[in-house]
Each structure stands twice: as C-alpha cells, then as structure tokens.
Amino acid sequence: MSHTSGIRQAQKQKTRQALLDAALELLEGQSLSSLGLREVTRAVGIAPTAFYRHFRSVEDLGVALVEEALGSLHPMIRTTVTPAGEGEERIARAIELIARHVDAYPAHVRFIARERHGGVRPVREAIQEQLARFTAEVGEALAGDAESAGWSEEDLLMLAQLYVDQMLITASLFLEAPASSPEERERVSKVAARQLRLIHVGRQHWLDGTDTAGGR
Amino acid sequence: MSHTSGIRQAQKQKTRQALLDAALELLEGQSLSSLGLREVTRAVGIAPTAFYRHFRSVEDLGVALVEEALGSLHPMIRTTVTPAGEGEERIARAIELIARHVDAYPAHVRFIARERHGGVRPVREAIQEQLARFTAEVGEALAGDAESAGWSEEDLLMLAQLYVDQMLITASLFLEAPASSPEERERVSKVAARQLRLIHVGRQHWLDGTDTAGGR
DNA sequence: CCATGCAGTTAACAACTGTTCTCCCACATT
C-alpha cells in the first residue's frame, strides 16, 4: 500500500507542514495548551475538519513539533561539543553556534523552552526524552576527550547534563534579547562564555582531591 | 479611606486568596495562557463576574501569583546561600532545602518553572524581574564570602546567575520525580550535588591563571 | 440610624470551541 511518492502524498505532506508552520508561528504568543485546532486550520486556510487527516489532536501536533524542533537542534549540539581547538576557542565557537541557531530557528527554540515545562504532558515527555538522548550523546563525546581521563561514567553524565541545560538557558537568553540591540546580545555572549569557562575550570580540577593522584 | 481591617476587607482578601489557590491548582494540568476566568470562579464557587472585583484579567492574576510564589521562594534562596559550614556541607544543605521547599510548595514551583518561558508576556517579565533580584542578592551574599576575594563584580554576578539557574533546574527535577519513589529523589540529589561541587571547584580555581598569582 | 459603597448575583450577548456526519472530486489503482 501507498506509493510513498506521487502528487497525492506530496500534497498531504505539504499541508501537514503548513499546519506545523502555522502552529509554530501562533505559538509565539501563547502556550500549546491554549492553541486551538480551529485557530491553526484558519491560519493555514483549510477547513477545521481537515485537521484530523493529519493529527489526532493538537497535542499530537505538539509532539510532532518536538521532533521537528529538536531534529534541527540535533546537529548543532553534536557540532558544538565536537572536540577541536583549544578550550577558550571551543567555548567561543559553541556560543557562536548557539546564537546562529537561535537566529535561524527562533520559533523552534522558543517552542522547546516554553513547552519543556509546559502544560501538555505528552509534549513535555517527548522533550525530556529527546534531551536525555542529547545528554547521553554529549556524555559520549565528552568521554572521548583527553580531559575526561579517569572520570566515572556517572560524573560524565552529570557534566553533560550541566552542559545541555546551560546550552538551553543561553539559547533562551539570546531569544529574549531584543533582535535590534547587538549590545545586549554581546552581553549575553560574554556572561555565557564566562559560565562555560568556569565549568571548564571545574572540570580540569575535578579529580584534584582524589587518591588517584598519589597512586603511582 | 478604608480601615485596612474589618469584616468586609477580610472577606475580600479571603475570596481573593481562594481565587489564587484555585488558579494554582488548575494550573497543574495546563498553562496560564489557557486558564479561563470562568474556570477559576467555578472552582471557587462564585459567579464569573465577581472575578473582576479582584483582578482585571487572568494575566493580572498570573502576575499576582508570581509575587506569591517567589515571595515564598525568597527566604529559601537567602538561607541557601548564607555562608555557614564547609563547602561540601553547604552543598548538601542547599539541596536539602530545595527538596523541602518543593515538597512544601509544589504548585508554586511548577508555576514558576512553567511560566518563566510561558506564553503570557507580563507574567514572564514579572518572573524575570524577580529572578534578576534574586541573582543580585545571591551576588551580594557571594561577595561577602572569603572565597570570592579578588573577584570582579561582573564575575560574581555570572556565578550568581549560574547558581540561581541551577537551583531552578534542580527544583524542577525534584518536581518531576514521582513523589512515591525516594530512590529517584536520591538520584536527583546526588547529581545536583555533584554539579554544585563542580561549580564550586571551578570557583576555587577561577583566578588561577591570573597575574595576581605571581604578584608577590 | 440612615445613606453610601461595594462584593457578589443573575441574565443575556455574540463569538468561539472540538467533533460528528455527509458529501465531493482529484488522484491512484486495476
């Protein structure tokens, strides 16, 4: 069943995407739990009943949005943590990447930040699940780093969590910074850089007080 | 005008509080932007129109909730950062305090976490403002600490921000942890403690690479 | 003790919501 291609299927995907886009735009001024089905279809220009051909409910659409939003976030996180260059340079590059991503997909970032603790259970859980996946990936990336020698897996994961949360906080701050003022954005960058630096310093001296030091 | 006391004023405050309480409870399953005026009055048991005697709109009620919620959070933050005892002990105590607070006021914590990035502008701004105040306070408290000698005010504030954010993240994690399983709560505590410890280590070595070191 | 103020009520409104059922017709299948 279903030639995966064809004019028919293509059109369907197109309106489906239109629904997602319209919803994302409408969500800039409200939360998912107050987004109405009719509101979305009206924005797209189709009948309310057509909505059901694509999603069972608005919650359902929300979960789909999580996939889309964190799908676009996925490659960024990978690139951000990828080891290359010296510490200070890596920090600057990571923050630059975050800033660029927020510029490119502001609605996606806003959606994730808003619905991460939002009022719709299934969406919250979908986000948590994806973020846990990210944390695990960052943990693995960290494990391959020379500075992580001697670290327990538990500690690597807690550091990864720290990085992921910090990344989201920074992204959210960029989002709130008025698009017009580069000075505000610069201020956010500076603070975020210092915080990452402090975490980095903590990382370097994490094992200082351990027996491992005199073990030889 | 207005004897601040009297049967009249007392009753008014009472129903006002009832509205706030009812709203807070209703908000456990949705976001503020989808909370209806009628929904709240229905829960309290008064006519919809009576709502206007206390708040101009649901947004307005939301802002009032921010005051209430962060008012209750305020003393906790103070106590948490107050210097007393050795580092490791302070960390344990801080986390214990957070856990207790989440147990005591789960709805408040949920509300703040949810609406911090929520869909209602005035509420978001009220929360941001209060959090900025907290950050400043924590910054001052940090300044009075022996370990902060030689720190610039800028750095103190970025550290304070790190602590405040970390505190909210931890509170939110406690909230998500099923009330029934103490093992999950213990896991959250452990990770949070390690993260605070790492930040603390970073703090201790923050000035290591500075000229100040060879100044003697 | 009486007149005023004001928390709360009742009734009504136009607008909006999610969901159902029935229909249509362009496309895909044979």
Add this chain to the structure above:
DNA sequence: AATGTGGGAGAACAGTTGTTAACTGCATGG
C-alpha cells in the same frame, strides 16, 4: 476506461468562553 481511496469542504451540534448591564444585600462611616 472503470473503480475506489482519501484529502478536503460544508453544515450542524452542544458547550464553552469573556464581558456587559442592572440587580441585591450587607458592612461601613457619618
């Protein structure tokens, strides 16, 4: 060329929403 599948439209439904207006009764201040 005939058949049928499925995206979308249309109308109608029972509820719900915020807000208005005019009201009632009681604590209050003179």
